[in-house]
Amino acid sequence: MSVFTPLARPELETFLAPYGLGRLLDFQGIAAGSENTNFFISLEQGEFVLTLVERGPVQEMPFFIDLLDVLHEADLPVPYALRTTDGVALRELKGKPALLQPRLSGKHIKVANAQHCAQVGELQAHLHLATQGERMIKRKTDRGLDWMQEEGTEFLSHLSDEPRALLQKALDEITERKEKILALPRANIHADLFRDNAMFEGTHLTGLIDFYNACSGPMLYDVAIALNDWCSDDDGLIDGPRARAFLGAYAALRPFTAAEAELWPTMLRVACVRFWLSRLIAAEQFAGQDVLIHDPKEFEQRLAQRQQVHTPLPFAL
Ligand SMILES: Nc1ncnc2c1ncn2[C@@H]1O[C@H](COP(=O)(O)OP(=O)(O)OP(=O)(O)O)[C@@H](O)[C@H]1O
Ligand SMILES: N[C@@H](CCO)C(=O)O
Structure with a gap:
């Protein structure tokens, strides 16, 4: 599975606390995906996805955050970087750029019509x-x-x-x-x-x-x-x-x-x-x-x- 960077519960709890979204209820590495490490995260206040970006230069990260903000503000159905209570969107975990985003509902389809x-x-x-x-x-x-x-x-x-x-x-x-x-x-x-x-x-x-x-x-x-x-x-x-x-x-x-x-x-x-x-x-x-x-x-x-x-x-x- 493509979890390039495994995480333990205590380090995840420390990372998630500044978002003020409640206690960590559950988390699970996501096998799908081939470029980044992703986890489904259940917090008291909802369902999220944590991404550790494994490819590309760190200085590019503000671009992704800004673009998703623009698309989100245009009311398009995309995830976007949640901010900590101090307003920080781009974080770091295990030396990798890390973002917490809302989890979108639904699933992928294999056969498209x-x-x-x-x-x-x-x-x-x-x-x-x-x-x-x-x-x-x-x-x-x-x-x-x-x-x-x-x-x-x-x-x-x-x-x-x-x-x-x-x-x-x-x-x-x-x-x-x-x-x-x-x-x-x-x-x-x-x-x-x-x-x-x-x-x-x-x-x-x-x-x-x-x-x-x-x-x-x-x-x-x-x-x-x-x-x-x-x-x-x-x-x-x-x-x-x-x-x-x-x-x-x-x-x-x-x-x-x-x-x-x-x-x-x-x-x-x-x-x-x-x-x-x-x-x-x-x-x-x-x-x-x-x-x-x-x-x-x-x-x-x-x-x-x-x-x-x-x-x-x-x-x-
Ligand atoms: N915001 C989200 N909401 C719901 N599910 C998500 C979200 N972000 C990621 N996922 C889940 O995690 C999986 C992997 O995510 P993603 O496609 O971003 O990884 P990747 O390694 O960049 O993959 P790819 O091989 O497409 O480059 C997705 O297939 C999806 O199931
Ligand atoms: N979508 C790409 C993988 C991620 O960039 C592919 O199918 O090769």
């Missing part, structure tokens, strides 16, 4: 609209196009002929289209909006979690990341009805631009490269350890399937 996808598309559009233009908080992702080019080039020699050719072609496309991608309309993006980062109660979307990959970036990239997970079938093909439901709900709130429509197939491929590489890296880094590792092959297969894209972006001339 068009109704789920439409709700995710709609909420993603709200997220982008709430953080466009002046409201956008700048943060460069540490897994952007430069990172893909560097890590991708590094990994070419680890791969057999077919995947190597596939990756090389995608890296060439990134080099060729980089400037156009960076010129697309931007906002704050979640950048990891997979099924395991959304909560549903029945068919109702109750919220999004895990903003630790969030950054400022092209909104279309966020759409491509989400669609690759929510709307792929078992063979890695895009499922037309689910994709149209997702894109239609999104575009009803934020219509896509002509430049976005042109770059859509490229962006779907770039989003595959991002997760193919991060999964290859995690598989090497955590080999043999009790850590959740997602299968890199899934994104190799999706990248192969995205050489042709038959679901265009809905775009009115």
Whole structure:
């Protein structure tokens, strides 16, 4: 399970006392998740999630706190950092940045249908609209196009002929289209909006979690990341009805631009490269350890399937 940093009750009680939320009733490490350590925490005054951030620089933490505050104030269903009675949001536990957040209700769904996808598309559009233009908080992702080019080039020699050719072609496309991608309309993006980062109660979307990959970036990239997970079938093909439901709900709130429509197939491929590489890296880094590792092959297969894209972006001339 992915509890990288175990905690004992006394240290947890000491950590939680300044929130003034009552006695610790229960706590439990969360097995799901592959990047951070998370615990469900029951206090007298409610249910919470404690996150110890295991990846990325500590100086980035104020960005995540500020972004979640902005989204929370925009009435979007996301967690946010609770403050201690002294007003402190960012704490430290066992040398790691630590946040206590409200626990959202609901659970992840494994099999998405068009109704789920439409709700995710709609909420993603709200997220982008709430953080466009002046409201956008700048943060460069540490897994952007430069990172893909560097890590991708590094990994070419680890791969057999077919995947190597596939990756090389995608890296060439990134080099060729980089400037156009960076010129697309931007906002704050979640950048990891997979099924395991959304909560549903029945068919109702109750919220999004895990903003630790969030950054400022092209909104279309966020759409491509989400669609690759929510709307792929078992063979890695895009499922037309689910994709149209997702894109239609999104575009009803934020219509896509002509430049976005042109770059859509490229962006779907770039989003595959991002997760193919991060999964290859995690598989090497955590080999043999009790850590959740997602299968890199899934994104190799999706990248192969995205050489042709038959679901265009809905775009009115
Ligand atoms: N605010 C929350 N409300 C309810 N459940 C939560 C919350 N935050 C985290 N969880 C639970 O903890 C699990 C792991 O959280 P999270 O996705 O943030 O971890 P991670 O290691 O960053 O995962 P990932 O592999 O997606 O990067 C989630 O799948 C969810 O079940
Ligand atoms: N959602 C990512 C893991 C966390 O970033 C993946 O499935 O590879």
